[in-house]
Amino acid sequence: MAAxxxxxxxxxxxxxxxxxxxxxxxxxxxxxxxxxGAPLGMADVLAVLGIHHLNVLPxxxxxxxxxxxxxxxxxxxxxxxxxxxxxGYEALSLEELKAFRQWGSLxxxxxxxHLDCGVExxxxxxxxxxxxxxxxxxxxxxxxxxxxxxxxxxxxxxxMGDGCLAEGISHEALSLxxxxxxxxxxxxxxxxxxxxxxxxxLYTSEDTTARLESYGWQVLSIDGHNHQAIHDALEMAKATDxxxxxxxxxxxxxxxxxxxxxxxxxGAPLGPEKAAELRKALAWPHKPFEVPLEIYALWQxxxxxxLTCLVTAWESAxxxxxxxxxxxxxxxxxxxxxxxxxxxxxxAKEKAAEVSKPLATRQASGLVLExxxxxxxxLIGGSADLTGSNNTKxxxxxxxxVGDFSGTYINYGIREHxxxxxxxxxxxxxxxxxxxxTFLIFSDYMRPAIRLAALMELPVIFVMTHDSIGxxxxxxxxxxxEHLASLRAIPGLNVYRPADAVETAAVWEAxxxxxxxxxxxxxxxxxVPPLPHKSSASDMNQGVEIVYDSEEAAQVVLLSxxxxxxxxxxxAKLLEKEHKISARVISMPCQDLFLAQSLEWQDEFMGPxxxxxxxxxxxxxxxxxxxxxxxxxxxxxxxxSAPGAVNMEKYGFSPAAICxxxxxxxxxxxEI
Numbered sequence: 001m002a003a004x005x006x007x008x009x010x011x012x013x014x015x016x017x018x019x020x021x022x023x024x025x026x027x028x029x030x031x032x033x034x035x036x037g038a039p040l041g042m043a044d045v046l047a048v049l050g051i052h053h054l055n056v057l058p059x060x061x062x063x064x065x066x067x068x069x070x071x072x073x074x075x076x077x078x079x080x081x082x083x084x085x086x087x088g089y090e091a092l093s094l095e096e097l098k099a100f101r102q103w104g105s106l107x108x109x110x111x112x113x114h115l116d117c118g119v120e121x122x123x124x125x126x127x128x129x130x131x132x133x134x135x136x137x138x139x140x141x142x143x144x145x146x147x148x149x150x151x152x153x154x155x156x157x158x159x160m161g162d163g164c165l166a167e168g169i170s171h172e173a174l175s176l177x178x179x180x181x182x183x184x185x186x187x188x189x190x191x192x193x194x195x196x197x198x199x200x201x202l203y204t205s206e207d208t209t210a211r212l213e214s215y216g217w218q219v220l221s222i223d224g225h226n227h228q229a230i231h232d233a234l235e236m237a238k239a240t241d242x243x244x245x246x247x248x249x250x251x252x253x254x255x256x257x258x259x260x261x262x263x264x265x266x267g268a269p270l271g272p273e274k275a276a277e278l279r280k281a282l283a284w285p286h287k288p289f290e291v292p293l294e295i296y297a298l299w300q301x302x303x304x305x306x307l308t309c310l311v312t313a314w315e316s317a318x319x320x321x322x323x324x325x326x327x328x329x330x331x332x333x334x335x336x337x338x339x340x341x342x343x344x345x346x347x348a349k350e351k352a353a354e355v356s357k358p359l360a361t362r363q364a365s366g367l368v369l370e371x372x373x374x375x376x377x378x379l380i381g382g383s384a385d386l387t388g389s390n391n392t393k394x395x396x397x398x399x400x401x402v403g404d405f406s407g408t409y410i411n412y413g414i415r416e417h418x419x420x421x422x423x424x425x426x427x428x429x430x431x432x433x434x435x436x437x438t439f440l441i442f443s444d445y446m447r448p449a450i451r452l453a454a455l456m457e458l459p460v461i462f463v464m465t466h467d468s469i470g471x472x473x474x475x476x477x478x479x480x481x482e483h484l485a486s487l488r489a490i491p492g493l494n495v496y497r498p499a500d501a502v503e504t505a506a507v508w509e510a511x512x513x514x515x516x517x518x519x520x521x522x523x524x525x526x527x528v529p530p531l532p533h534k535s536s537a538s539d540m541n542q543g544v545e546i547v548y549d550s551e552e553a554a555q556v557v558l559l560s561x562x563x564x565x566x567x568x569x570x571x572a573k574l575l576e577k578e579h580k581i582s583a584r585v586i587s588m589p590c591q592d593l594f595l596a597q598s599l600e601w602q603d604e605f606m607g608p609x610x611x612x613x614x615x616x617x618x619x620x621x622x623x624x625x626x627x628x629x630x631x632x633x634x635x636x637x638x639x640x641s642a643p644g645a646v647n648m649e650k651y652g653f654s655p656a657a658i659c660x661x662x663x664x665x666x667x668x669x670x671e672i
Contacts, residue, residue, distance in 0.1 A: 002235035005228050012298045013227045016086070017047040018282045019295045021255065023082035025278060026288040027100035027107070028269045034101060034109065037265030039079030041192050041224070041250035042159060046083045048230040049157060049188070051302050053238075055310055058088040061115045064143075064333060064430060065314050067154045068120050068136040072129025073161035073190060074110035075267070081107050084118040086291070086299040091116040094289050113428065113456045121428055122456050125448050127167030130187070131418045133158040134177045135425015137185040137243070139432055141405035142380065147329055150317035154184065155238065161190045162200050165208065169449075172418030177243050178216030181402050185243040186234070187217075191224065192252040198263050212245045224248030255281050332378050332431040335515050344375035345509055352505035358527035361562070362465040364501035365523055366391030368508045373397055373408065376433070379512075380426055382410035383437040383463075384419050389525075390437030390465050416442045420449030423460045427453075433512065435461035440480040440522055443487060453518040454492035461511045462520040467497065468616040470563050470648055471525040475641030484561075485620035487520055494592045496540075497522040499547075499565035500530045503589050510540035510590070524563045526644045531565060531587065543593025544605065548572050550582035554607050556662055558585045559625060560614040564653055568614045571658035579663060584609065591621070610669070612662055616653055631665045633658060 005013070024039035039046075049069075057063040071080045078100060085092040091106055091114070099105035106117050110124030120136070123129035136156040143152035164170050177185055189208075193200050212219045218240050222229040230248070237244035253265025256278045270278065279285070286292065321329065331338050337345075348371035352364060373379060373394045383392045398407030412419040419436045426434040443450065443464055453460045469479045488495045496511065496519060498504040504523070511519035531547045548569050556575060560568040565587045572583035584607055588594055594602065602625075611630040613622035619634035626632055635651055648654065652661070 002232040005231055010227055013044070013047050013051065015295060016051060016298045017043040018284055019291055020046055020079065020082045020086060021282060022279065022284050022286070023085065023097060023289070023291065024078040025270060025275055027078045027081065027097050029272070029275050029288065030098055031101040032269055034078055034269065035075040035267050036078065036256075036270055037194070037252040037259070037267075038073060038076035038161065038190060038192075039082065040254045040256060040265070041252045042076060042079055042190050042248075043254070044225045044227060045159075045188050045230050045248050045250075046079055048227050049234065050083050050087055051299055052231060053234050054157065054303070055154065055307060056087070056118060057307060057311065058084070058090070058118065061089065061118060062430070063311070065152055065154050068133070068156040068429070069118070070121055070129045070133040070136070070156065070158045071111050071123055072133070072158055072164045073126065074123035074129065076159065076161075076190075077107070077109065077111050080111060080119070081117070086296060087118070087303060088296075088300050089116070089118045092118070094291075098289055121424065122452055125452070126161075126163040127169040127173075128421050128448060128452055130158055130160050130164055131169050131173035131421030131449070132425040132428065133185060134173045134182065134418070135422035136429050137177065137182040137425075138180065138400070138405070138410070138422065139426045139429030140184055141182065142378075142400070143429075143431060145405040146377065147321065147325055148317065151314065151321065156185050158185070158187045159190060160187060162193070162195055165189075166204065169417045169421065172415035173422065174212065174217070175215050176412065176415060176418060176422075178212075179402070180400070181216065181241060182243045183241045186237045187243070187245045189245060189247050190250055191247045192250045194252045194261070194263050194266065196263055196266055208247065216242060218242045218244045219247065220244065221247040222249065224250035225254065257281065328377065329431065341372075341375050344372050347371050349502075349505045349509070352501040353533075355501040355530050358529045359501055360524050360527050361498050361500065361504050362389070362391045362523040362525060364498075364504040365463065365508065365521065366394065367501070368505050370394045370396075372508070377408065378432050380408055380410065380432055380434040381437075382412050382419065382435070384412045384416045384442070385414045386438055386465075387411070389439070390463055392435065392437035392463055412436065416445040417449060420446035420462070421452070423462070424449065424453045424456065424458050427458045427460050428456065433459065433461070435463050437463035437465065439478060440464035440467040440483050441478050443483055443520075450487070450493065450518065450520070451490055454490050457492060457517045459511075459515050460518040462518065463523065464520060465523040466525045467522040468524070468563060469635065469639035469651060470616060470644040472644035472647065473641055476638040479639030480617065481635050481638060482618040482620070484522060484615070485618040488591055488621055492517040494519045494590055495522065496520065496590045497562040498589045499560075499562055499587045500528055502530065502533050503587065506540050507589055522562065526563060528563050529566050531569070540590060540593065542597055542605075543590030544586055544588045546584060547587050548583070548585035550576055550584065552582040554582050554584035554609040556581055556583045556666075557606050557609045557611045558583060558614055558658075559588055559606070559611060559622070560585065561588050561591070562615070564614045564616055567648075567653055567655055568658065570655035571614075571662070574655050574659045575662060578659070581662070581666070595624070610662070610666060612665075614653070614658060616648065616651065629669070631661065633661055
């Protein structure tokens with residue numbers, strides 16, 4: 001039974017919540033833009049959580065054992081910024097609050113990951129935050145299983161609204177969390193019954209409690225404006241062995257009589273008159289952005305006293321951590337590699353260079369992971385029910401399950417969208433790296449999560465197999481065409497498409513070493529022969545390598561990726577043998593890295609010949625490299641259900657067909 005809060009505490013919470021409400025309104029009014037309704041309704045829950053339960057260190061925002069707080073309903077960002085300011089995050093000064101939604105501020109319209117501001121993840125697209133939070137909660141369990149609960153026992157708190165529950169990703173994420181019994185995951189549902197169009201009865205009649213209970217969650221229902229009830233529910237949530245979903249019945253726009261409880265409170269400033277009326281109704285006599293020192297003390301003093309004891313105990317536990325765990329943890333938190341991991345990578349590259357027969361790059365990827373996984377205990381793999389097809393699980397990898405998170409593999413089930421967002425939570429937690437696999441075609445289900453990983457610059461690794469019409473009989477519903485081009489269009493995402501085992505090993509090295517953003521590895525279903533590399537492994541710094549060069553200056557430059565590189569190689573030889581046309585073949589596993597180089601370097605590397613792209617996908621993007629006078633041998637329609645080799649032949653990806661198209665192009669140029 002939770003302790004009863006004294007009247008003094010209750011009075012303090014009322015004042016603290018009022019300060020948060022008014023700061024939130026002041027921010028929206030100053031910007032003349034934003035969403036005041038949710039912060040006004042959620043303020044009481046935020047106050048109780050922030051003052052009495054949330055274990056964060058504003059003076060050390062990256063403390064590893066801090067509680068993670070996710071605002072899945074990201075439009076309520078003013079409330080999050082106001083709370084973190086009141087808790088003492090120096091980066092969130094009053095000046096930053098005044099710059100809400102303005103150019104260059106640390107207070108954007110929807111939260112963007114910035115640990116110095118106490119913002120753990122980027123949210124806005126509804127439902128993404130709850131899936132990120134599931135990743136945080138799994139990460140906590142994994143770190144606790146590896147290093148002990150004295151070091152990692154934090155909670156993950158999530159605010160979410162009706163919109164998050166309506167999005168399909170919430171079903172995927174909440175279901176998996178219930179299945180795994182993520183006991184340290186606590187959702188605070190802003191149950192105000194209002195969306196933009198009006199009351200939620202317009203679009204749903206589901207029983208939310210029954211839904212969550214069917215997933216395996218503990219569900220509590222409370223008055224979201226009753227501080228004692230909020231406190232009691234949070235204590236109950238921390239005492240169960242299941243994740244907890246707290247239905248906080250609130251009034252959107254609380255206190256603003258003209259809009260309270262209506263959709264009018266959602267997405268527009270109150271306006272000067274209504275804001276003044278709210279000040280009067282809440283008995284807040286202070287000017288906009290004016291907060292008395294005693295209010296800061298109400299927020300920070302109880303919090304500081306609690307955290308002092310927790311941090312002291314944590315530091316003692318860290319001192320007591322034995323080798324080699326202490327070295328592994330230190331390296332992981334800093335993003336460094338151990339000597340053992342460097343040696344494992346060297347072995348993986350050597351093994352890849354020994355491959356002498358055709359091998360699917362998905363299989364090559366699996367062989368690389370077999371060498372790496374035993375030496376990367378904090379590398380978490382997984383697949384959306386395609387483990388055997390994606391080759392994402394090695395024989396030594398143990399599956400995480402209920403009550404046992406000592407493994408390094410997650411069976412996500414058929415939940416691609418949630419998997420993508422959970423991966424960002426796993427990596428965003430700190431200390432872990434993570435990858436997840438599915439078919440490239442199903443990146444369509446994951447695109448919002450992939451985009452947000454790029455926006456957050458999180459080094460997540462997406463493993464996508466069955467990457468072209470070459471996968472064969474499953475047909476056009478499963479054969480990617482436009483996907484590589486559309487994924488390359490995402491800023492900050494490196495899309496890799498290796499051509500053989502050696503390039504696959506190099507791509508994995510590049511993805512694992514990269515700390516600046518996500519990587520997507522596109523892999524074949526069908527076997528591809530090893531290429532004649534000039535070194536033991538490709539250098540991914542520029543994303544390209546020359547795999548064939550005629551003795552004379554190249555008249556034709558073939559730019560290719562993945563399974564089409566060896567076909568381009570044979571086409572080059574055919575051009576030389578039958579037509580006396582000299583050729584250069586460039587494998588471009590990462591177009592993104594190549595395009596990041598200077599134009600002068602690109603031109604020098606490719607050479608002056610006719611530039612021809614060869615990729616079994618959309619031509620979009622290749623003209624940047626081939627130019628108006630170049631040739632793009634690609635696919636402009638959908639695939640077909642037939643054996644993979646037949647598809648490649650019929651769609652023109654054979655040495656003879658490529659040779660013929662090149663000669664036609666050269667002939668036309670001569671005629672002009």
